[in-house]
Amino acid sequence: MQDFDANTPTSAHELAVDCLRTGVEAVLPERVVRESVSLDGNVFAVADTRYDLSAYDRILVVGGGKASDGVADALEEILGDRIDAGVVVTPNPGDGNRIERLPGDHPVPSERGVESTRRLVELLSGLDERTLVLAAITGGASALLPAPADGISLSDLRTTTDELLESGAEIHELNAVRKHLSTLKGGSLVRLASPATVVGLVLSDVVGNDLGVIASGPTAPDETYYDDALDVVDRFELDVPKSVRTRLARGSAGEIPETPKPGDPIFERVDNHILADTFTALDAAREVAEARGYDPLILSSRVRGEAREAAKTHVAVAAEALATGNPLDAPAVVLSGGECTVTVRGDGSGGPNLEFCLAASPELPDGVVLASIDSDGFDGGTDVAGAIVDSASVTHRDANKALATNDALPALAAADAVIETGPTGTNVNDIRVLVVDPSA
Structure with missing residues (x-):
C-alpha cells in the first residue's frame, strides 16, 4: 500500500486520504501496464492493438519521466529477453535486467539528465524498419530528457525553464517553448527513430491528454511553431538568454527547420496509447467514497488556472451542497483533478496544491475537509x-500573509496539515478530494 503520512483527526480526514491513496495506486505504472499490455506467443498487444513480433529483428525500450522506471519494470516482466536494449531516464532510477535506468532531474534540467538523454539518442541512431521501439512517455519527461538544440547550452535551458515555471504560464505554453529548444521533443524522437515502428506507452499528466503536450510530445506531431514560442516569451515578458531569443527568431524567419508537423510521413509507423490519466485516479477514488456510503461526484479532471482562484470554486461547491443539496446531498465526496498554476510573487516555499489548500482553508464551511496532492509526491519544488x-x-490572517509571498508550506506545516508520501513512482497531475459531511 502506498505510504501516506497525514494528520487525520476525523473520519472525514481519513476518507479523504484513503481516496487519495487509492487514486495514486490506480495509476502506478506497473499496474496500468500489466492491465493494458500482454504477450501471447509472438503477438504483443497494447489495449486493442496487436503487433506481430516476428516482423521485427530488434525491440528497444526508451523513454523518460517519473513513471518510466515502473513502465520499464513491467515491460521487462512481460517481454523478458525479447527486449534487446533500452534506456529510460527518471529521477530515482532503479535496476533493470534489459533496460538501463539512468538519472535526470525535475523540474529544471541537469547535466546528468543531458548525459542520460545522450545515451538514449545514441540508441535511436541508425534504426531500420525491422526495429520496434517502445517509448515510455510519462509526466516529467520534458525536464528529465533535456536535449538542447544547437546553440543552446544547458545553462540557457535552465534559465529559460526557471523563467517559464515562475511566470504562471500553463503547460502547453511552457512546452511550445521547450519543444523549439530541443532535438528530442515535439515529435523529434520519432524523426530520430524513423523508419522504425514506434509505440508510445503514455501516462498523461496533462489536462485533456494532448499527446503533443505530454512530456513535450516526443512521439507526437507538433502543432506549435517558433512564432508560438516567441509569443509566450513576449507575452509573459520572460528574461531569457540571448541565444534562446535568437534561435526562436531565426526559426520564425524560416532559417531553422520546424519540428515535425501533422501529416509528416514519419508518423505513419507510430501508435500512441494513453494507459492512464487523472480520470483513472479519480474513478478509483470515487469507488472508495461510494463503498463508504458517500454520494460521489467527479467535478472535473481538467481544472486549470491559478490555484488560489480554483480553491474558491471548490469552497463554493461545498457551501452549495450544504445549503441546497446541489450538486449533491451530504454526506458527499467531490473529486477533481487537473493542473493549477501559481504566479510567483514572493520567495516563499510552496506549490499549487499547497497554495490551493491554504487559500481554501479559512473559507471552508464547518463539516468540510479538503485534500489536494500532486500525484508524483512532490508539490512544486517542495x-x-x-x-x-x-x-x-x-x-x-495567516493565510493572506503566506499567500502574499507564496509561502504556503510553513503555514500548513505549522497547522500539521501537510501530506507526505515520498516519490510515488507515477505522475498524472493533481488529485483533490472534498469531503462534505457535517456529522464526521
Whole structure:
C-alpha cells in the first residue's frame, strides 16, 4: 500500500486520504501496464492493438519521466529477453535486467539528465524498419530528457525553464517553448527513430491528454511553431538568454527547420496509447467514497488556472451542497483533478496544491475537509505531496500573509496539515478530494 503520512483527526480526514491513496495506486505504472499490455506467443498487444513480433529483428525500450522506471519494470516482466536494449531516464532510477535506468532531474534540467538523454539518442541512431521501439512517455519527461538544440547550452535551458515555471504560464505554453529548444521533443524522437515502428506507452499528466503536450510530445506531431514560442516569451515578458531569443527568431524567419508537423510521413509507423490519466485516479477514488456510503461526484479532471482562484470554486461547491443539496446531498465526496498554476510573487516555499489548500482553508464551511496532492509526491519544488485542511486549519490572517509571498508550506506545516508520501513512482497531475459531511 502506498505510504501516506497525514494528520487525520476525523473520519472525514481519513476518507479523504484513503481516496487519495487509492487514486495514486490506480495509476502506478506497473499496474496500468500489466492491465493494458500482454504477450501471447509472438503477438504483443497494447489495449486493442496487436503487433506481430516476428516482423521485427530488434525491440528497444526508451523513454523518460517519473513513471518510466515502473513502465520499464513491467515491460521487462512481460517481454523478458525479447527486449534487446533500452534506456529510460527518471529521477530515482532503479535496476533493470534489459533496460538501463539512468538519472535526470525535475523540474529544471541537469547535466546528468543531458548525459542520460545522450545515451538514449545514441540508441535511436541508425534504426531500420525491422526495429520496434517502445517509448515510455510519462509526466516529467520534458525536464528529465533535456536535449538542447544547437546553440543552446544547458545553462540557457535552465534559465529559460526557471523563467517559464515562475511566470504562471500553463503547460502547453511552457512546452511550445521547450519543444523549439530541443532535438528530442515535439515529435523529434520519432524523426530520430524513423523508419522504425514506434509505440508510445503514455501516462498523461496533462489536462485533456494532448499527446503533443505530454512530456513535450516526443512521439507526437507538433502543432506549435517558433512564432508560438516567441509569443509566450513576449507575452509573459520572460528574461531569457540571448541565444534562446535568437534561435526562436531565426526559426520564425524560416532559417531553422520546424519540428515535425501533422501529416509528416514519419508518423505513419507510430501508435500512441494513453494507459492512464487523472480520470483513472479519480474513478478509483470515487469507488472508495461510494463503498463508504458517500454520494460521489467527479467535478472535473481538467481544472486549470491559478490555484488560489480554483480553491474558491471548490469552497463554493461545498457551501452549495450544504445549503441546497446541489450538486449533491451530504454526506458527499467531490473529486477533481487537473493542473493549477501559481504566479510567483514572493520567495516563499510552496506549490499549487499547497497554495490551493491554504487559500481554501479559512473559507471552508464547518463539516468540510479538503485534500489536494500532486500525484508524483512532490508539490512544486517542495518535499511534500500537498495538504489536507478544514475550516480550523489556518486563519484568514495567516493565510493572506503566506499567500502574499507564496509561502504556503510553513503555514500548513505549522497547522500539521501537510501530506507526505515520498516519490510515488507515477505522475498524472493533481488529485483533490472534498469531503462534505457535517456529522464526521
